[in-house]
Each structure stands twice: as C-alpha cells, then as structure tokens.
Amino acid sequence: MAFSSGCRIGAPVAAILLLGLAAAASAQLSATFYDTSCPSALATIKSAVTAAVNSEPRMGASLLRLHFHDCFVQGCDASVLLNDTATFTGEQTAFPNRDSIRGFGVIDTAKAQVEAVCPQTVSCADILTVAARDSVVALGGPSYTVPLGRRDSTTASLSEANSDLPPPTSDLADLVGNFSRKGLSVTDMVALSGAHTIGQAECKNFRSRIYGESNIDAAFAASRQANCPQSSDGDKNLAPLDESTPDAFDNAYYVNMLSQQGLLHSDQQLFNGGSTDDLVSTYASDAAQFSADFAAAMVNMGNIGVLTGAQGEIRLICSKVN
Numbered sequence: 001m002a003f004s005s006g007c008r009i010g011a012p013v014a015a016i017l018l019l020g021l022a023a024a025a026s027a028q029l030s031a032t033f034y035d036t037s038c039p040s041a042l043a044t045i046k047s048a049v050t051a052a053v054n055s056e057p058r059m060g061a062s063l064l065r066l067h068f069h070d071c072f073v074q075g076c077d078a079s080v081l082l083n084d085t086a087t088f089t090g091e092q093t094a095f096p097n098r099d100s101i102r103g104f105g106v107i108d109t110a111k112a113q114v115e116a117v118c119p120q121t122v123s124c125a126d127i128l129t130v131a132a133r134d135s136v137v138a139l140g141g142p143s144y145t146v147p148l149g150r151r152d153s154t155t156a157s158l159s160e161a162n163s164d165l166p167p168p169t170s171d172l173a174d175l176v177g178n179f180s181r182k183g184l185s186v187t188d189m190v191a192l193s194g195a196h197t198i199g200q201a202e203c204k205n206f207r208s209r210i211y212g213e214s215n216i217d218a219a220f221a222a223s224r225q226a227n228c229p230q231s232s233d234g235d236k237n238l239a240p241l242d243e244s245t246p247d248a249f250d251n252a253y254y255v256n257m258l259s260q261q262g263l264l265h266s267d268q269q270l271f272n273g274g275s276t277d278d279l280v281s282t283y284a285s286d287a288a289q290f291s292a293d294f295a296a297a298m299v300n301m302g303n304i305g306v307l308t309g310a311q312g313e314i315r316l317i318c319s320k321v322n
C-alpha cells in the first residue's frame with residue numbers, strides 16, 4: 001500500500017520505522033569499512049594488542065572486559081575511555097569500573113599508532129572492539145570477523161554505568177533481564193559469560209560466595225579463602241576466574257561450573273538447577289559449539305547502540321572528546 005499525500009503515520013508504523021532505523025545503524029557496519037581509508041588499521045591494532053598480551057597475559061582479559069563495559073553503557077561508542085575532567089564526569093568511577101577496569105594504555109598506544117598512518121580515520125570504539133577480538137585470539141580463543149564503522153561518543157554516562165553493568169551478586173533472572181535489555185539472548189548471555197575463562201577477580205567480589213554459599217565445592221572454597229579473608233582485609237586480593245587455565249581462552253569455565261567451582265555468585269547461577277544448565281553442560285563438553293556461539297555473541301554485543309555515519313566523531317585521543 002502506498003501512502004497518499006498528507007497521510008499521517010500512526011504510532012505503530014512510526015515505531016516500526018524507528019526500529020528499522022535502529023537496525024539500519026548496525027547494518028551500516030561493514031567488515032571492509034577501512035579497506036580503502038586505512039588498509040593497515042587492523043594489522044596495526046593486532047600488533048599492539050599482541051605485544052601487550054604477550055608481555056602480560058591478563059591484559060587480554062582486561063581488554064575484553066573493557067569492550068563489554070563500553071558496549072553495555074550507551075552502546076559501543078568508546079564512552080568508557082573518556083577521562084573525568086574538571087567539567088566532565090565519565091564512567092570510570094562507576095562502582096563496577098572503579099579501580100577495576102584496565103587496558104587504557106594499550107588502547108592509547110594502538111590509537112597513536114593508527115593515527116600515525118591514518119589521521120582521524122579509525123574510531124576508538126572500533127579499536128576497542130578489534131582489540132577485544134585480538135585479545136581472545138592471542139589467548140587461544142576463536143577468531144571472528146568484526147563489523148566496523150562505529151563512531152565515538154561525545155558524552156559518557158556515570159549513572160548508566162552504575163545501573164546497566166551487571167553486579168556479581170546477580171541471580172539468573174537478573175542476568176537474563178540485564179542482557180535482554182541490551183537486545184542479547186539467553187544464549188548470548190551464557191556464551192559471553194565464558195569470557196570468565198580468563199582474567200582475575202578481587203576478593204571483595206567473591207567473598208560472600210566462598211564464605212556464605214552452599215552450592216560451592218568445599219575444597220575450592222577453602223583454597224580461595226586462603227587468600228581472601230572474611231574480614232575486609234584483602235579486599236583487593238586477586239584470584240583467577242578460571243583456576244585451571246587462567247590465561248587460556250578455552251571452555252574450562254563451563255567445566256568448572258559442573259563441579260560448583262564458579263568463582264562469582266553470578267557465574268554459578270548459570271548452572272544451579274535453572275534454565276541455563278543444559279547450555280552450560282553443552283559448552284563444557286563441546287568446545288567448538290562454545291567457540292561458535294561466543295564469536296556470534298561478540299558480534300551481537302559489538303552492535304549494541306553503535307553510532308554511525310555522521311553521528312558522534314572520530315576522536316583524536318581516546319580519553320577525551322575533540
């Protein structure tokens with residue numbers, strides 16, 4: 001049916017058009033986005049990330065988490081990279097980020113190297129998205145093609161960082177709801193949680209689990225307690241999220257769940273008699289299925305709320321707006 005001239009678009013039609021526009025924003029991302037404008041962009045980012053991860057394997061985990069914390073707050077727009085100034089408060093002091101997110105220096109180095117070959121062409125949001133993929137690969141995980149063409153925000157949101165990043169006290173229903181509000185499925189949520197096969201967590205984030213919960217392997221809890229006292233001493237003491245292979249991107253995170261060795265309360269929620277048990281069992285026994293689902297979920301997460309076209313800007317320095 002063609003609209004006659006003067007036809008007023010009803011609310012449902014307008015809503016559908018808006019949804020279409022939102023989908024079109026991510027549809028504008030393209031794997032070949034920099035092929036002409038900056039053909040060496042991807043190789044430049046990869047070499048900076050690989051060097052950093054080779055010198056400190058945990059950095060791969062930190063870069064992967066930084067991308068997640070970017071995408072869940074205002075979309076994948078590099079808002080997490082903006083420093084506070086006298087007149088601007090960014091996301092870095094939000095409760096889930098403060099003294100915890102890392103990797104800014106690696107992104108700054110990659111950005112400087114990319115700027116040297118292609119000035120003001122490659123966004124910080126794309127660099128962070130590619131750095132997350134290259135980190136996974138550097139630690140032995142799956143590779144996947146990253147759609148590109150994100151632009152950088154000129155704003156950040158401390159309040160959204162506090163409200164939208166899931167806390168480790170989350171129950172399964174909280175996690176499902178949190179990811180669903182970002183357009184991610186339960187499968188995406190369970191697969192993305194496999195990122196906890198690498199990296200470290202602070203004692204204060206798992207203390208209540210190792211001292212207070214019953215769905216935890218007793219020997220595992222005791223070994224974690226040795227470096228995480230019940231008093232508030234040692235709040236910042238670190239433990240690997242996956243004790244068996246902390247620097248390898250594999251499916252051991254799910255194997256741990258089966259024996260109640262999830263470190264965070266939120267981790268063990270994925271295998272605690274609920275609706276995601278079967279998927280955790282599948283990933284524990286089928287590494288290839290996990291790799292495929294993780295890669296697809298990373299692409300889905302990387303599409304959240306992206307700025308494209310004339311929106312936002314290409315920052316010159318990732319920590320501040322132009």
Ligand code: HEM
Nearest residue numbers: 061062065068100166167168192195199200201202205266
């Ligand atoms: C499902 C909800 C999630 C919760 C509740 C959660 C929570 C946490 C917490 C509390 C830590 C430890 C932080 C610290 O003690 O400093 C952590 C670390 C980490 N998270 Fe998550 N996370 C979730 C999902 C994700 C996702 C989707 C990714 C990436 C795709 C991710 C990647 C990581 C990585 C790699 C680390 C280790 C970082 C490092 O060693 O620097 N997490 N997460």
